[in-house]
Amino acid sequence: MTIKKVAAVTSAAALALTLAACSSSSDSASGSGSGSEGGDNYILANGTEPQNPLVPGNTNEVGGGNIIDNIFSGLVYYDKDGKVHNEVAESIEPNDDHTEFTVKLKDWKFSDGSPVTANSFVDAWNYTVRESQLGAYFFEPIKGYKEGVESLEGLKVVDDKTFTITLAAPEADFGQRLGYSAYFPLPESAFDDMEAFGETPVGNGPYKLSEWNHNQDAVIVPNDEYAGERKPQNDGVKFTFYPSQDSAYSDLLAGNLDTLDAVPDSAFAVYKDDLGERAVNQPAAVFQSFTIPESLEHFSGEEGKLRRQALSYAINREEITDTIFQGTRTPAKDFSSPVLPGYSESIEGNDVVSYDPERAKELWKQADEISPWSGTFSIAYNSDGGHQSWVDATTNSIKNTLGIEATGAPYPDFKSLRDEVTNRTIKTAFRTGWQADYPSIGNFLSAVYATGAGSNDGDYSNPEFDKKLKEAGSAANTEDAAKIYNEAQTMLFEDLPAIPLWYSNVTGGYSEAVDNVAFNWKSQPVFTDITKQ
Incomplete structure (x- = not known):
């Protein structure tokens, strides 16, 4: 946990290198942004090759996280200001001392039409801990937590739409944590072959994965089964895996990229003049x-x-x-x-x-x-x-x-x-x-x-x-x-x-081809709200 955190607070230059570490060594990104494939007018965004298959509990880096955060939905979601809203959860009720939470679910489906149930959450959380995945430590507060344990004593399924979470000690802000990707659900089919599932994940979020061309790009498109408040206002998002933030910035200026979430430090002195009102610094x-x-x-x-x-x-x-x-x-x-x-x-x-x-x-x-x-x-x-x-x-x-x-x-x-x-x-x-x-x-x-x-x-x-x-x-x-x-x-x-x-x-920016661009508390564009001209 410490390593993840300290690594995350490097300079912009180091961040650019870190994010590019898994991407292609060739600059295939430049000039790739026609934005139209198969008639779809995608929002063009910068990204990086995910480190691992797209399994929520085993993803803690930006490349995979950008995709997972958009193709899955948790019990709650965070708006652009970091405020918590119920999503799949109808309610999350704590007891008096915040050691037990009763969760009731809305009617919800995965993108393949299968239902999201209490087991979809409990089984996914237990799997993350049992397999000692990267997100396992997020379950430390739950009673019975121990790395590699078969199942958490504090998780109990009541019925298809209800489960309880019992903590080892009071945690008033535990409900705020439940929008983090480690807490996302998984469909029953995922457990047949988790590695294969990670290559073609079935989520329950605003988008679904359409393409993943390794070391090149990934495309997400609206999920017709999505029942929440964050309905996409566009045809989808194409993440191009750039070898450097400098090449991504060049594409932004050339009109071949619509959103950029990290201006390279080489452009700090000029990006506000280059982009004008489309420059972001917050x-x-x-x-x-x-x-x-x-x-x-x-x-x-x-x-x-x-x-x-x-x-x-x-x-x-x-x-x-x-x-x-x-x-x-x-x-x-x-x-x-x-x-x-x-x-x-x-x-x-x-x-x-x-x-x-x-x-x-x-x-x-x-x-x-x-x-x-x-x-x-x-x-x-x-x-x-x-x-x-x-x-x-x-x-x-x-x-x-x-x-x-x-x-x-x-x-x-x-x-x-x-x-x-x-x-x-x-x-x-x-x-x-x-x-x-x-x-x-x-x-x-x-x-x-x-x-x-x-x-x-x-x-x-x-x-x-x-x-x-x-x-x-x-x-x-x-x-x-x-x-x-x-x-x-x-x-x-x-x-x-x-x-x-x-x-x-x-520090980011966006092109003249898009409107309604806002960057959230986690430094990412709110893709669902972006419209393309």
Whole structure:
């Protein structure tokens, strides 16, 4: 889980390389966008070759995810702002302490006409856990979870349209998670041959898969059996698997591509002029930071708290996001993301993420009175991820403000860095971040800062913070839970287990041939709403 998350928050250049890793080595995409095959006028979108067969529980990368999110429907769906709406679920009713949820289903069919039943969900979820698929960890809250277990004790089918979910502990925002792809249903036919099913999946979403030409493209078309609110307003979507974001951007400018969800960093300085009102630059559900292990000399106890605060005040986030990222990042005001329900930029204590050189020097001096500083402050990063520019700018800001030696500590690749972080052998601060699985502030806090959490790379532990997380988990509703999560963030701003830096923005654009284009909280175009002229 940690690896997935940290990998997800690379720079735009690294993201382009990551997304292109499974695509064709030839630039077959260029000039491919006539948009008309067999009389169909498709929306032309950029994509990448899916890493695995298209099985929801075993897909956690962008290429496959873009297709799966459109050909399957979950119990709920997220609108472009990340708000939760019932989809296949008629209702999801929690008990008083949010440890049991009763799910009732609407009348719904897969694209082959077979019914979506309670077993369609329960069997799919059990399969994901039993086969230890990539999405198995999403079922950890359910009673009886253990990797590879035959079936989850907490899942019970009542009848064709009803099943119950029993959790091991209260989780007020559990219902918000159920629109994530790991929770999608599977038809009974999938279990005959899952690998074959993944090549020609039968879903229950707004679209169905029409073609998948490996290492070239994939086409999805409207699903006539779809019974939900997200009816496609177009003839379908053709995802062309580009070898680079630069070639995709060139096709966008040439009119051979309709939507692009990641402008290459080579175009940051010009894409707004190139595209005008069709340029997109808005916050996404990605938070970036760096973490200072409490095991490092000078960073434990009261001295460590003072030094973390001083370092945070010493960083000129506005200047870095303007000059290094050219406005494609937004300075952080909390530990989550501004696109999430319940987000607040006015959390008590968050002045520590403002640039205040005098305050930084004062706090550093107080820390020196406890134990004089010695050595160099370093931030580790992977050289293959395009991070050097911002790390250099951040450490220069620290150096110039505090008058200490500060520098980047490059590792040759992502694995080298993560191995030392995971093994707790790293001797410096290191870059960190989080990308949302589902639209909840709790997703950004519990997995990263709770005592013993799987992605708590800095080994932060605060019993009062843990208590607040449990309080949020047992809140009466998600709105109350979000308020409590924000109360918990006041402790994070005091302790700074990670130093918040900025939120990643989605930087994209669209062609003159399409209308009604909007990018959602997950940085993806809302394909169902797009119309083609």
